[in-house]
Amino acid sequence: MKTKKLVSILIAGTLAAATAISASAQTINGTLDDDEKSGNTEVNARIEAAAPGEVSYVVTIPDSVDFGTLQQPKTDTNSNKYLSCDVTATQIKNFSKKQAVKVCVKDSTSSDGKFYITQKNAEDPFKIKYDIYNHDVNDDNIAQYTPLSDDTLTENGYHLCSFGSGSEGVTQKVTLVLNQKALYNKNLNDIAGDYSGTMVFHTSINTIGS
């Protein structure tokens, strides 16, 4: 009889302990605090910035520099060819108001800070300079603006634009301008052919005001 009682007590105690451990092994979310009991509910929201290693933003850059077929001018006068393109803040994840994506641009190969397209498949390739404007320029308004190369060149290139918080979808108009005057009086046999050039866009998150 005593044995049976003892065994019953042991089983009951073990089952009670097992139940307690099982409950503590699960995650219990939410707590009931005094505010909730009284009916005042504070609703909080937290906007999470990108975690370390996650993509924080996406910028869309132009894929190539292609001025098409160039014309050798008959006189030594300006003959600009314009190539319009865009740089867009495609996605920006929860930037604070003080944060911005800074976009700089530089030529991928030149050493003098200028932008060139270079003759392909030539022993002594001919290079043609072009300028970049962070505006929509044409023959009528180009005199109002200065090319990026007039600004200070940093190790990351010339500052093209910045996209701050809330700029998702915003587009920066960019114009590449090549003056065909560079071809004037050149031997066509020497300069004929295909030309190519590439740019490097450098992006970084900056704190406005720093």
Place this chain on the structure above:
Amino acid sequence: MTEIKEKIKKKSNKKLIVTVVAIILILILSVGGVVIYNNLADSQPTPSNGVVGKISDDWDTGIEEETSPEKTGIQIPGYSTAEMKSNDTSLNISIGNPKSNTCGFYATVKLDDGTELYKSNFLKPGSGLTSIPVSQKLNKGEYKAVVCYECVTLDEPHTPLNSAESEFTLVVK
């Protein structure tokens, strides 16, 4: 006769006790095992989405698109920070080629001083990885680093296009 009955009763009591004790032990071990497993699961670091260095064909930027994707141009991912420990030989960073692109990528992770930590194989649109092997361990500190995205045409011979450098801060703890 009475003695025999008592002996039989004692034996059966013993059997009962042994059985009960065995059941109790089994219960304790199984519950304890559940507790230990849960604790271990919580203490393990959150695994990266993929194997270190393994390129997935189902990579995306992880940012919900609120605007329609650009139809022209090349989408370039950018970063704020990435973290690793000083003894780590891998870095959790989501590197890849957004699926709406129509060009290929070669991604290189470099420090400001030119030290190359990782260079990827060809990444077609939609390909990427979330954990990269690094070529060397780093001391504790903060480093200026870049993911260099060399963009090329999809068809051979992979003609170079405009490229990009996404700067970020590498924190080594």
